[in-house]
Amino acid sequence: MVKQRAERNRTISLADDEMGFYFSRCVCDATLSDLSCVTDTVICGDALNVIRQLPAASVDLLLVDPPYNLNKTFGATKFKQMSADEYTAFTEEWITSVKRVLKTTASIYVCCDWRTSLIIGPVLMNHFNVQNRITWQREKGRGATHNWKNAMEDIWFATVLPKTFTFNVDDVKMRRKVIAPYKVDGKPKDWVESDCGNFRDTFPSNFWDDISIPYWSMPENTDHPTQKPEKLIAKLILASSNPGDLVLDPFLGSGTTAVVAKKLNRHYIGIECEREYCAIAEKRLEIADTDLEIQGYTDGVFWERNTLALQQKLKSGMQGQLNLVGL
Numbered sequence: 001m002v003k004q005r006a007e008r009n010r011t012i013s014l015a016d017d018e019m020g021f022y023f024s025r026c027v028c029d030a031t032l033s034d035l036s037c038v039t040d041t042v043i044c045g046d047a048l049n050v051i052r053q054l055p056a057a058s059v060d061l062l063l064v065d066p067p068y069n070l071n072k073t074f075g076a077t078k079f080k081q082m083s084a085d086e087y088t089a090f091t092e093e094w095i096t097s098v099k100r101v102l103k104t105t106a107s108i109y110v111c112c113d114w115r116t117s118l119i120i121g122p123v124l125m126n127h128f129n130v131q132n133r134i135t136w137q138r139e140k141g142r143g144a145t146h147n148w149k150n151a152m153e154d155i156w157f158a159t160v161l162p163k164t165f166t167f168n169v170d171d172v173k174m175r176r177k178v179i180a181p182y183k184v185d186g187k188p189k190d191w192v193e194s195d196c197g198n199f200r201d202t203f204p205s206n207f208w209d210d211i212s213i214p215y216w217s218m219p220e221n222t223d224h225p226t227q228k229p230e231k232l233i234a235k236l237i238l239a240s241s242n243p244g245d246l247v248l249d250p251f252l253g254s255g256t257t258a259v260v261a262k263k264l265n266r267h268y269i270g271i272e273c274e275r276e277y278c279a280i281a282e283k284r285l286e287i288a289d290t291d292l293e294i295q296g297y298t299d300g301v302f303w304e305r306n307t308l309a310l311q312q313k314l315k316s317g318m319q320g321q322l323n324l325v326g327l
């Protein structure tokens, strides 16, 4: 049943007759050990079962957004909160099996809330070289009367080898407004002036305060309950893979990783157990055939929150006046 939505609501959903159409594009019974059969596909199945069949040493970048340890309904399935020991065993199991499919040069990112971070971090440390922990200030969160509102998530960054891995720092710079413009000999020092303000392209830190959770008026939004923003996934993919590389997401949900990989010229394999989300992912992948936009990422840089109007202004006519590349 298609929900009635407000006029400006841009949520991607499936009409009654679209479910079968899009789901038929997913892989359900291919020879999973043959890379050519699974590259650039959404595989409908259980992550562990599928991973065991994928070819060894084939993946350049692993992005994992596992179910957090909460009672949560994903489509037809209710994920039940486990004890800490059970969640540790679940984490240990998928990490152990996914190791086999990674290239030695691969990077790994795993999303967590504060509670699962306490479990996932140590397990990652046992298997990989943990390089960093990103804190994403996601802003939105349910108010709590007897505790602090939960408004951040962790993203662990690990690699197979301690030193040999891809990190394209110039591809993930942040364009920020300059608060205190400093000049040397009357000229801006490492920033540029424009009619739209003064800007500097800065090195990305491990604190991300520029990304909002997808909401109803964003073109990427779906009804998936825990959809990640394309902008967030774009940072991870741009930093830690190169065009043509293969990105694996074993808990694909609404398809964000596959969609962003496609938009950024990477290959992907997505695994998701819910048929409805697989179909949504395929619909989003079709939209990406003609729309490569990633909200918040224009001109090869990431912009601060709520700067869409500014980005559009620069795009429509002011381009060229602001060229910070090479700063």
Ligand SMILES: C[S@@+](CC[C@H](N)C(=O)[O-])C[C@H]1O[C@@H](n2cnc3c(N)ncnc32)[C@H](O)[C@@H]1O
Binding pocket: 045, 046, 047, 048, 065, 066, 067, 068, 074, 075, 224, 226, 227, 228, 229, 250, 251, 252, 253, 254, 255, 256, 257, 271, 272, 273, 274, 277
């Ligand atoms: C946190 S969500 C991922 C959301 C995703 N990052 C997105 O942007 O939409 C986790 C997903 O894993 C799926 N899932 C849970 N257990 C799974 C399993 N054993 N195999 C495959 N998918 C599973 C759930 O259905 C859910 O869609």
